[in-house]
Amino acid sequence: MVKYCDIFWSFLKVGAFTVGGGYAMIPLMQRELVTKHGWMGEEEFMDQVALSQAMPGVFAVNMATMTGYRLRGKGGAAVAIVGNVLMPIVFILALAMFFRTFRENPVVERIFMGLRPCVVALIAAPVFTMAKSAKVTWSNVWIPIASALLIWLLGVSPIVVVLVAALGGYLYSRLRHNP
């Protein structure tokens, strides 16, 4: 049986050493879970990645939950989650305590003036990468465009957009699969 402390330690490493958000954790998780510990096969790992993306919430936490749960039940899920988020929370808390005073420093302010347009570009770029993996074609490109415009121009909540998309997908599949 897999030990709790092994699960905890693996996810602590994944959480503490991956910079740049949830998806950046995939290669490190793969090394920990598949290559190093052999807790699952390559294909099983890919299925977990796909499913964690399909579920709502924080991707990395979903991966931790699913892995921990399948290895050791609820306790396993709990240690995996705590391991995964512990270091990030400590880091950000320390930052939150000093961020406001830190930002007012004139040197820091200049750095941030350079960083802001960079962040916008870093968020804009994955739109095009994701458009590929979501299989956007000329016939369905109206769905992402309409979603973006509804949220950005009309101030519609992203929650409503996701719910309508899910409902639309469900109705469309009913029409197509049970005529």
Added chain:
Amino acid sequence: MIFFQLFYTFLIIGAFTFGGGYSMIALIQGEVVGHWGWMTAQEFTDLLAVSQMTPGPVGINTATYAGYTAVVNAGYPAWAGVCGSLLASLAVIIIPVTLVMLVGSWLLSHKEEPRVATLMKVVRLAVVGLIAAAALGLVGVESFGSVGLNKQFIVSVAIFAAVFIFSWRYKKSPILLIVASGLVGLIVYSI
């Protein structure tokens, strides 16, 4: 009261975000900046920059940060801020974690089923739009300065274009691009 608002807001954010950190940004922006005003638009953009350089998922990082600032800004001491940040982080994961445990294994065995597959396909398409909206929502005076032939606007547009190309075409690491942009900012605005 602030604790209740935090818990409820991040519970909803966690439950309705599909497709990971970037798609969460539009929703967090609307709630945390627009609706509650727990941080300013500029502070939010700065936090996104910083959370690209610190470890951890964007969703957890923002919840932790917003939890702390919201409580401290409401006039409570720092230890209450720490409680607020833990509460917000717990709230953001509680629904998805429950769902993953309840239906995860069922979905793993049914992901090929046409109805589940079609539903997920349409949601994924909408998520692309959600991320585009997040980027569009960050375009503004806070990030680029006022439009015109002034130093800040020209430098900002140049940084945007360069980072976009290096990130999208050449798949350069965000950390590298952030460090480079910060250096450019420091040098250009110091002279």
